[in-house]
Amino acid sequence: MRDINNKIIFLGTGTSQGVPPIGCTHPVCLSTNAKDKRLRSSIFIHYKQKKILIDCGPDFRQQMLRSQLTDVDFILITHEHNDHIIGLDDVRPINFKQNKDMPIYALPRVMRQLKSRFNYAFGDIKYPGLPAFEPIEIGLEAFIAGGIEITPIEVMHGKLPILGYRIGSIAYLTDVSHLPAKEYKKLEDLEILIISSLRKEPTHHAHMTLAESLILSQKIKAKKTYLTHISHMMGFHEDVQRELPENVFLAFDELSISF
Secondary structure: OOOOOOEEEEEEOEOOOOEOOOOOOOOOOOOOOHHHOEOEOEEEEEEOOEEEEEOOOOOHHHHHHHOOOOOOOEEEOOOOOHHHHOOHHHHHHHHHHHOOOEEEEEOHHHHHHHHHHOHHHOOOOOOOOOOOEEEEEOOOOOEEEOOEEEEEEEEEEOOEEEEEEEEOOEEEEOOOOEOOHHHHHHHOOOOEEEEEOOOOOOOOOOOOOHHHHHHHHHHHOOOEEEEEOEOHHHOOHHHHHHHOOOOEEEOOOOOEEEO
16 A cells, blocks of 8 residues: 655756856756746655655755755665765764764765765764764675665766665666666566756767657656756756656656655
8 A cells, every 4th residue: 555655856957056056047047937946856755754865066055955855764875976976964963953963874885985075073082063974885795774675776887887776666776878788677567757958959978868768768667757956058947858858857856746
């Protein structure tokens, strides 16, 4: 039976610079449509009474306030690029509220980067006023976090192997250039697939174009696909949405989906 409280909130759906980037005069950047304004990509999942954050970029504080969210039970990190982690310092109000370290799940390589960039938050001595994290290293095998089974999906971001995640019948794959063949089985029988789609053209060495994202969507065969990590070069939201297949949707900031 479907839990009516299960939902996905797109905290941000933009690329590393956000939309619009500073100083951009592209027509999409000048749009007055709120759906064409995109903070850096991150997603909040409320599932089985747990509040899950995937990635924590530079807009995290603004995103949480905008969506009136106050709690996170644990954080899943896809990879170490700044637009996916650099907001972690702003987790500290949640630390203070919960009076505990925030569990963070990441690849060993990524965890080393987190400990380097936020060394003050991982020490044995807990200084007042600083964030505090519980680092949990993961690989490609399924694991349990907060009583929920999480399945990591290996995704290639150019030449860098990163993680997507499957939680129940949904999967979140960002910064995708291609998906290794061995990972497709983990994505069978999805209700919702969320994948990155940078722009229509030109091609990019580390991100899929719209055409490439649609091909991947067709291969995975989820009932619904939502596109994220979108740049202004994709075009106006309303125009692009009219061009998409009926089960594919251009995500936008603050979009909320029940599942």
